[in-house]
Amino acid sequence: MKFKRVFYVLSALLILPNWVNAKAIPEQAVMDIEFTIPTVEASIYARPYVAVWIEDKQRQPVRTIQLWVGEDEWLKDLRSWWRKVGRNDRAVVDAVTSATRPVGQYRFSWDGLDQQGKRVEQGDYTFYVEVVREHGGRNYLRQKIQLAEQDFKLSLQPTEETGLINLHYHIQ
Amino acid sequence: MLSKKISTVAVACAMLGGLTLSQVANAHPRWIMPSHFAISKEGGDWLAFDITASHGTFVLDKPAGAENARIVMPDGRQERPDAVLRGKRRSVFDFHFTEEGTHRVQVNNFPSYVTHYKAGKRDTQKRLRASKVDRAALLPEGARDVISTLFYTRAETYITVGKPSEKPFPLEGTYLELKPETNPADIVATEPVRFQLFFNGKPQVGVKAEITRDGTLYRNQQEQIDVVTDEQGFIEFTPEVAGRYLLKATHKAPIADNPLADNMNVSVHLTFEAVLP
Numbered sequence: 001m002k003f004k005r006v007f008y009v010l011s012a013l014l015i016l017p018n019w020v021n022a023k024a025i026p027e028q029a030v031m032d033i034e035f036t037i038p039t040v041e042a043s044i045y046a047r048p049y050v051a052v053w054i055e056d057k058q059r060q061p062v063r064t065i066q067l068w069v070g071e072d073e074w075l076k077d078l079r080s081w082w083r084k085v086g087r088n089d090r091a092v093v094d095a096v097t098s099a100t101r102p103v104g105q106y107r108f109s110w111d112g113l114d115q116q117g118k119r120v121e122q123g124d125y126t127f128y129v130e131v132v133r134e135h136g137g138r139n140y141l142r143q144k145i146q147l148a149e150q151d152f153k154l155s156l157q158p159t160e161e162t163g164l165i166n167l168h169y170h171i172q
Numbered sequence: 173m174l175s176k177k178i179s180t181v182a183v184a185c186a187m188l189g190g191l192t193l194s195q196v197a198n199a200h201p202r203w204i205m206p207s208h209f210a211i212s213k214e215g216g217d218w219l220a221f222d223i224t225a226s227h228g229t230f231v232l233d234k235p236a237g238a239e240n241a242r243i244v245m246p247d248g249r250q251e252r253p254d255a256v257l258r259g260k261r262r263s264v265f266d267f268h269f270t271e272e273g274t275h276r277v278q279v280n281n282f283p284s285y286v287t288h289y290k291a292g293k294r295d296t297q298k299r300l301r302a303s304k305v306d307r308a309a310l311l312p313e314g315a316r317d318v319i320s321t322l323f324y325t326r327a328e329t330y331i332t333v334g335k336p337s338e339k340p341f342p343l344e345g346t347y348l349e350l351k352p353e354t355n356p357a358d359i360v361a362t363e364p365v366r367f368q369l370f371f372n373g374k375p376q377v378g379v380k381a382e383i384t385r386d387g388t389l390y391r392n393q394q395e396q397i398d399v400v401t402d403e404q405g406f407i408e409f410t411p412e413v414a415g416r417y418l419l420k421a422t423h424k425a426p427i428a429d430n431p432l433a434d435n436m437n438v439s440v441h442l443t444f445e446a447v448l449p
Contacts, residue, residue, distance in 0.1 A: 071213075072212055072213055072214050075212035076208075076211065079448050080447075082212060083358070083447065087332070087334050087335050087336070088335050
């Protein structure tokens with residue numbers, strides 16, 4: 001019994017320093033995202049399916065920021081997002097899914113919280129965008145980002161299915 | 173006159189029928205092609221399956237028994253197809269998938285027996301569709317080097333509704349079986365895949381497998397991946413390109429104390445997709 005208690009205290013001491021070191025990003029930290037669905041000349045044009053999400057250093061999904069699909073039958077066509085995020089957690093789908101959008105410019109923000117509503121730790125992350133269009137193509141974009149106490153701006157160059165994407169991480 | 177005509181036609185039909193049957197059983201690999209491998213629709217969805225036997229990877233040729241298809245549900249129980257149709261080039265079935273997890277769809281049929289022998293002055297190699305028991309009545313006088321072989325093929329594919337199951341299905345412990353160490357729902361182009369092959373329930377060394385990507389008609393080389401199982405029955409390979417693949421693994425072994433055959437020639441034909449990375 002006594003031994004067990006000592007063991008617990010020791011393990012707590014071992015875990016504690018790590019826990020203290022893992023510092024969350026500042027409370028006011030926000031990442032603004034400017035996103036463009038480009039005009040595509042096509043004989044049959046359908047609004048694209050879009051997923052925007054964040055993964056951590058271990059490539060585990062942290063938060064799905066936007067999901068424009070409409071009907072859940074087509075979720076699987078966002079191949080990477082479905083395999084890494086969607087199929088494992090139906091609650092995420094229900095929480096973020098919304099209708100597809102027409103050509104145009106969009107702005108949205110990420111509040112720095114993970115899917116469970118907890119502020120993420122400072123460190124290396126990857127920003128992902130997957131866009132798939134019926135009768136059209138697929139683009140899968142990745143951008144490494146470092147979330148800490150420094151502001152940054154990054155741009156992802158246009159592809160066939162995406163226009164310019166701007167990221168602006170700032171401590172308000 | 174008329175009856176003679178009819179009987180001629182009947183004989184011709186019987187011959188043709190017999191020919192088709194034996195070709196399906198012996199030579200043409202049987203495989204399954206699902207309309208989709210993953211379902212994301214809440215509450216489930218319908219999928220369609222083509223079952224055919226052919227010499228081309230995913231080229232429709234001869235209808236091969238959708239009636240015998242079974243769907244192994246995530247909890248291990250088996251269901252039958254909902255609607256079956258037999259055409260000239262393929263047989264088809266539909267199934268309504270509603271349960272979350274990984275399903276196995278299989279068309280395993282029954283063991284078939286072929287007897288090979290030599291006959292005549294020139295030692296001509298001949299064969300019969302017969303087991304050790306049936307062959308006595310059918311072999312010509314003076315038949316030599318008589319060997320009967322049991323053939324059994326598991327044609328299978330995996331379908332996943334929502335989240336994949338964590339554990340592979342238990343083995344049956346008979347013939348050749350493939351245990352997908354990598355869940356087929358997690359096969360991604362450029363990433364390694366690991367499968368384990370078992371013969372009569374035990375990991376089998378030296379099983380040869382060929383893995384071929386769809387579209388062989390439209391390229392000059394088969395570009396197949398050839399692998400052989402290690403001591404623990406494992407194969408590992410990396411599909412470099414996303415697409416639909418057919419894995420054909422075969423094992424040949426002598427069998428002792430079997431009243432029907434001297435040898436076994438058993439296979440697994442697995443259809444899977446490698447998704448885009």
